[in-house]
Amino acid sequence: MSLTLQADSKGRLNLGKKYASTTFLLEEVEPGELVLTKAAIIPERELWLLKDPESMQAIQAGLEDAREGRLTKMDTTEFDN
Numbered sequence: 881m882s883l884t885l886q887a888d889s890k891g892r893l894n895l896g897k898k899y900a901s902t903t904f905l906l907e908e909v910e911p912g913e914l915v916l917t918k919a920a921i922i923p924e925r926e927l928w929l930l931k932d933p934e935s936m937q938a939i940q941a942g943l944e945d946a947r948e949g950r951l952t953k954m955d956t957t958e959f960d961n
Contacts, residue, residue, distance in 0.1 A: 885893045904916045
């Protein structure tokens with residue numbers, strides 16, 4: 881798809897309702913040529929999980945166990961300080 885868009889006086893482009901509230905990465909591949917790529921922002925405190933496949937697999941297994949009703953009650957007072 882190719883569109884011709886006119887930037888307003890503040891340099892903004894209107895991409896239409898389809899992209900309302902969407903986050904994009906903007907890359908200038910060469911002077912005057914821009915590429916927009918849809919993006920999701922991950923909080924830095926959660927980034928470790930994406931970098932650790934073993935932990936991600938453990939979380940996914942736990943979610944699957946919960947969906948299947950494989951739950952265990954535990955005494956959480958051992959975690960109190």
